[in-house]
Amino acid sequence: MSALAIAGLRKRYGRHDALRGVDLRIGEGELVGLLGPNGAGKSTLTKIACGLVRPTSGEVAVAEPFGYLAELFRFPGWCTADEVLVLHQRLTGSDGGARERGELLELVRLEADAGTRVEAMSKGMQQRLGLAQAMVGAPRLLLLDEPTSALDPGGRRTVRDLLEELRRRGVAVLLNTHLLSEVEQVCDRVVIIDKGLVVAAGTPAELEGGSGVEVELAGGVRRFEGGREDVPRIVAELVAAGEQVYGVRVTRSTLEDVYLDTVADAR
């Protein structure tokens, strides 16, 4: 059963194709990272999934209830954090009451700011309140569009902890972000899109997959394909060929390498 199922999704703005046939499926309780350069179509995809943008064609099925945190959002400055959550509880029909609100504020480390007006909050606090708002009504799916863009390292850590908590509770998450380290650390799967197409998908381990051996020689560093088990053979062959070996290092490509290679290949 899928929390989000997207098939053949296309979106055209005038003469520009923002999405050119995207297929994406997120299982119940799965955390999926959505990566891609600016203008790749990530936000468009997220907005279509939550109904803010109409697709040109394609199918979208979203598990209800779902929560959404927009990339650019604002809450009324005159509202307190608690009042924002009360409003969204009423809109979702949640009967969680004060207990739910307290729990959500605690999750995003705003428990001491329930009575603070939004206009008195920093951007980072507002973003954390946005996350709490998205979780009102116990959603089965969270669509998070750049949820850490305004957060300092401490705030990003809070969000990572929150995502782990969501995984524990079985909430599916589509995490649209530029922060590869977050995706590497918390996501079950990664989807990279560029120019409106999915150009790579898999678990972080699958995508990072390839490793190599860097050998420092008299003439400079040379790179060889292979892993740790290949080091003796590579060194033996080099020595047999008369090379002086000064150092050996096994390297592993990071998600960042894969991302940059994938996006560069697609261009």
Place this chain on the structure above:
Amino acid sequence: MTRNARPGGAVPGVLIVAQHALQEALRRRVLLVVLVLTAVFGGLYAWGCHALFGDLDGFRNSDTGLDPTALAGSTIVGLAMFGGLFLGVVLATFLTAGAVRGDAERGLLQPLVVRPLGRGQYLLGRFLAAATVAALYVLVVYFGAILITGAIGDWWPAHPFGSAFRLAFAAVLVAALSLLGSIFLGATANGILMLMAYGAGLLAGLLGAIGDAIPSPTLQHIAATASWVLPFEALYRDALRLLVQDVPGVTGAIVQLGPLGGSHDAGPLLIPWAIIYLALVLAGAGWAFARRDL
């Protein structure tokens, strides 16, 4: 998180949105400012009434057949109707001008419309809040002016409730039009458009009054066309007509042809058309909003 979620809940989403909009107007002190300024307006109006009716003594025994009390009362109440409706229109426009595109650009709209209530209920909630506030405001100013005029000058209009209904309906129409405009325009542009449309409607109505006095078929035609396109203006003129239609003799002729007179009878189709117009505007707004990418 152990609670259950019931999308829609016990209270209809449209009422939740309306309540939120009214709460915002209260908390931002919009309504407080309006009430204070209205109290000031009421005070000035009472002062003006007192001075006006006090200066009528010189006319009372003239042989012109003029009824100075009716002339003064209908004129000053007509002025209050103009002022009250104008302020009601400003209020309706202020509460709705940025309801869709303006709020979407500021990021206020997105968290709300993804909720189960949907766009239609959101729009209707915003309309309900603005229309209620604007209509109530117009009614308070209107009946306040009538009470002050009656208490000070002992002049009472013959059809106070008919005029009140038309004025309130005019404010409701402006709220609906402004909401429709907010789907396509930012708050500032929409606000300017609405106030200019309101001004154009008044101008057309005045041209119509001149056309009736001269008489000029062309000016009458302009006013009639404006009445169909912008029925809030026709409702205002009809409210003025009801105010003065029973004033007899020379006085009646004078007040009907004055700038705040009601010489033009819009006919029995005005109210049905205004209702259809309101339904069309709201349906159009719902249709356009449903197709708008946010």
